[in-house]
Amino acid sequence: MAIAYNFIASSIVGSGGTATVTFSSIAGTYTDLLVKISARTDRASTNDYFSMKFNSNSANYSDRSLYGNGSAATSETGNSTTAAFMFAVPGASNTASAFGNADIYIPNYASANYKSVSSDAVIENNATAAIAGLNANLWSNTAAITSVSFTAIGSFIQYSSFYLYGVLKY
Amino acid sequence: MAAGNTYVALASNTLSSAAASVTFSSISGAYTDLVLICNIGASASTSVNFGFNGDTGTNYSTTILTGNGTTAASARTSTASNSTDYIAFYTAGAPSGLTGSMIFNVMNYANTTTNKTILARSGSDSKEIDLVVGLWRSTAAITSIVIGMQTGNFITGSTFTLYGIAAA
Secondary structure, three states, X not given: OOOOEEEEXXXXXXXXXXXXXXXXXXXXXXXXXXXXXXXXXXXXXXXXXXXXXXXXXXXXXXXXEEEEOOOOEEEEEOOXXXXXXXXXXXXXXXXXXXXXXXXXXXXXXXXXXXXXXXXXXXXXXXXXXXXXXXXXXXXXXXXXOOOXXXXXXXXXXXXXXXXXXXXXXX | OOXXXXXXXXXXXXOOOOEOEEEXXXXXXXXXXXXXXXXXXXXXXXXXXXXXXXXXXXXXXXXXXEEOOOOEEEXXXXXXXXXOOOOEEOOOOOOOOOOEEEEEXXXXXXXXXXXXXXXXXXXXXXXXXXXXXXXXOOOOOOOOEXXXXXXXXXXXXXXXXXXXXXXX
């Protein structure tokens, strides 16, 4: 029986941080992609965010989000089409050493259809302004996804980790 | 001891024509949890439901946190009872193309002692985004799952894949 859940690649941010993490040359041999992220940025913000792009393309992204901060729930429609907007990651003003988690699922990434993305993410601040959020993204492009990049407004700091898995249905 | 394969594809269905529902049956009880991954489009602005073992009794309840890009809300359905209104995901709508994704997690599905709980997230960039917790008040082991549209169809090309997760 084939292994359904396959590790493809990982990136652990080193000393000095990095603005962008990219997984490239992704084979089209899987059914879905899954990215597991633990990250924090160096921007002077409690709750930060980052963006995601496929195949280095900067067009035709859209998204909706739903998130709660411990006192209210909010839903938004993204206003950027140049990248997929992704919740949520702690910034430099967050509790020290607190990293946010994100789980990003991309079904049928190698198909000739538009690519939908489902993700959830959480920041816990052990104080105020924690965030739990969901995202629905769409990349209106029929090209198979061969690369995925994640970009912070500032930089992802050291020890931020990104793991890419391929999921097979057979 | 070598690790076993803990995430196993059990069945998959890519629609060659539009369909109102998709059923996975004869599900083995050999796993710990189930995960159902769906990439769908819909022919009508409506809800997506699912049920277990063909049960259409008043045995389902859900609580949903939902957003439509402008406002967020939460709602609850108790004792949902019929085949078109057991567990509703107010998300699919009528997006153009396969723009909806749903991930269902069914915990401890094969036990015969407890009721069954689901945790799911779903969304479309042009419709709603939802987080749902559901309960099926039955101690029966889950052997079949049906996912369907309240009205209309899943469009051609929609994909549904069921995975089993084994504890060891």
